[in-house]
Amino acid sequence: IAKENPNGTVGNAIRDAFMATDNEFLRLVETSREENPLIAAAGSCGLVGVIWEGKVYVANAGDSRAVLGRLVRNNQIVAQQLSEDHNPNNASVREALISSHSDDPNIVVQKNGVWRVKGIIQ
Numbered sequence: 257i258a259k260e261n262p263n264g265t266v267g268n269a270i271r272d273a274f275m276a277t278d279n280e281f282l283r284l285v286e287t288s289r290e291e292n293p294l295i296a297a298a299g300s301c302g303l304v305g306v307i308w309e310g311k312v313y314v315a316n317a318g319d320s321r322a323v324l325g326r327l328v329r330n331n332q333i334v335a336q337q338l339s340e341d342h343n344p345n346n347a348s349v350r351e352a353l354i355s356s357h358s359d360d361p362n363i364v365v366q367k368n369g370v371w372r373v374k375g376i377i378q
Contacts, residue, residue: 266306269306270304270306270315271315273304274302274304274317278317297374298377299318299373299377301317301318301319302315302317303315303320304316314338315339316339316340316341316342318342319341319342319343319378320339320341321337321341322339323335323336343371343378344364344372344373345370345371345378350371
C-alpha cells in the first residue's frame with residue numbers, strides 16, 4: 257500500500273488495523289512477561305489483501321508474502337509476488353532495525369547464513 261496509495265481510505269484502514277494489533281500485542285507482552293518471559297521473544301506474521309474499486313491492496317508484517325496466481329497461455333498458472341518479505345534477510349528491513357535499535361549491537365544476527373532478530377526470529 258505504501259507504494260500505491262499509502263494515505264487513501266484503504267491504506268489508512270489497513271495501517272490502522274496493523275497498528276491496533278501491534279499495540280494490543282505490546283500491551284499483552286507488558287502485562288504477561290513476568291509470568292511468561294518468552295512471550296517477548298515471540299514473532300508474528302500478518303498479511304491482508306483488500307480488493308477495492310478494482311484495485312488490489314496488500315500489506316504484510318513479519319515473514320509473510322502475498323502471491324497472486326494468474327492463468328496465462330496454455331492454461332498455466334504463474335505466481336506474481338505482490339509484497340516484499342518483511343524480515344531481516346531483506347537489506348532495507350535489516351537497516352531499519354539497526355537504525356531504530358542503535359543501542360543494541362545484536363538486534364540482527366546472522367546464523368547459518370540467515371539473518372535473525374536477536375538471533376532468534378526471522
